[in-house]
Amino acid sequence: MSNTEINEIEQLANQEYKYGFVTDIDADTFPPGLNEDVVRALSAKKEEPEWMLELRLKAYRQWLKMVEPQWPNVNYPPVDFQAISYYSAPKQKKKLNSLDEVDPEILSAFAKLGIPLAEQKILANVAVDAVFDSVSVATTYKAKLNEMGIIFCSMSEAIREHGDLVKKYLGSVVPAADNYYSALNAAVFSDGSFVYIPKGVRCPMELSTYFRINAANTGQFERTLIIADDYSYVSYLEGCTAPMRDENQLHAAVVELIAMDNAQIKYSTIQNWYAGDKNGKGGIYNFVTKRGNCKGVNSKISWTQVETGSAITWKYPSCLLTGDNSIGEFYSVAVTNNHQQADTGTKMIHIGKNTKSTIVSKGISAGFSNNTYRGLVRIGKKATNARNYSQCDSLLIGDKCGAHTFPYLEVSNPGAIVEHEATTSKIGADQIFYLNQRGLATEDAVSMIVNGYCKEVFKELPMEFAVEATKLLSISLEGSVG
Amino acid sequence: MIEIKNLKVAIDGKEILKGVNLTVKPGEVHAIMGPNGSGKSTLAQVLAGKEEYEVLEGSVTFNGKDLFELKAEDRAREGMFLAFQYPIEIPGVSNVNLLKTAVNEIKKYRGEEQIHALDFLKMIKEKMKLVEMPQDLLNRSGERRFFRW
């Protein structure tokens, strides 16, 4: 590609992050630092039952014995866990009874993000839980969902009101001791969403959580638990943004999904945490553990993710295919630009018979970024007739970025069929010229090429999200064309 | 309509076009012939705005405008169309989507109203019938088989 083209792609990639504003609210924030007293104080703040505090303390003690993983293909200075505040919540007078009582500053912050929380104005058919720093500030459409027996609320509320369900399933898919960040999360998670879909119920609307980091020097540790009982269905969406700050901020979430017999969970993420500036200063460290258990027969879990933000992403939404005939899917678009680093992929663990999994991963690297796909397909001894299909593509924009693919395969059942395809391509000057010659400006040409490349993943997204993803993609690549 | 005067063009420092003169008036059809490697494609690509070529000398006016002042996409929007000797593939982008985007870009440039997807589909299907093109060409793109269990 010529130099002017490279410049144009680069400009395309460098468009400003428009979610970088800070909301000025009165917050109740813990001083930085982490010890058992902080864990206790956090639990007390949330008026948690004793068993929850015990779980937290156990996880905390576990975490103290663990070390940060070094194997991901990312580089960053060590995180000072004592410099982080583990709780920050907008000050609110009392318990909120309705949306009208939410601080107008917070409502307007979400409105700026395009997430209106007033129910009548909400996108038809999307119920939203909004998490601002450490707490959930509003959950919409609750009453309507309640009538069907669906529980959709903040994790804090679930711990108080639906203790039995939480106790039974929290940590059942991602145990605290699973990894360094899951242990930390289990000790200090502040809020998140809880979903329970009863037997035979098809959730009539998309459930959505919108995570917003606002306060400086705080970590966000949210925890999400979704349980789909027999013959139920739910589609869940997750979106995230944060202000632009020069310091790095830590986000270490844990998401657990459980699908019972014949149940189906579709989980979609658009991750657009602040990625840092052009020179790699600031941005979110996104260290997340997401795992679903296809516990029941014929169950199905699909992960779809569009990862455009964060300075560093370390994330492997995975499926345990426990039930016979269960299905796991992973569709991913991961975009890195400037100095972003992403090490992401999935694990498909085939345990039951006739289990099937599909992996479609599309990496896009621009600028000086590094984009790694890391995936594991494990076929257990008893998983007769298991099948997996994996497709891992990398698209490079410019010549200073990197794309890496680490597919791991462990097959212990001789009857398994495992297929893997991988491609690496570059956006060619010829493709851009061809589209220029058809009247498209270079920026639009790149956007068309990239969207075509991501099509297989985007079509898995719910409609409104697909539109957002398309826009987001052109924004994160703005200025990257070479 | 198009006026090429003493056009000299080089690629990689090698002079390919050595002073081309050509005037084309509206409605005229011209065929440029010559042996392989004589520079026919080079001329077409330079007119369309491909960057690798270096214009050493000469001028081209197109619809009264200095062609070399226009970006490739603006030349296209002005009405310059290049049929590619070796067509380029854009994986995952269907023909109909590409055509619609191209038409709308040109309409935007000319200050005309955008054509809606459904109207576009109707129009293009009619045109395809005229030239007896198979309709399945529309949704085709350089796409791999899509995989689903």
Ligand SMILES: Nc1ncnc2c1ncn2[C@@H]1O[C@H](COP(=O)(O)OP(=O)(O)OP(=O)(O)O)[C@@H](O)[C@H]1O
């Ligand atoms: N990208 C390039 N880099 C270097 N040399 C080139 C490039 N493109 C064309 N040339 C050279 O320029 C000359 C003219 O090529 P061009 O493709 O314009 O000829 P043509 O008349 O279109 O030939 P054909 O009849 O084979 O299509 C040839 O000598 C060719 O090798």
Ligand SMILES: [Mg+2]
């Ligand atoms: Mg030729």
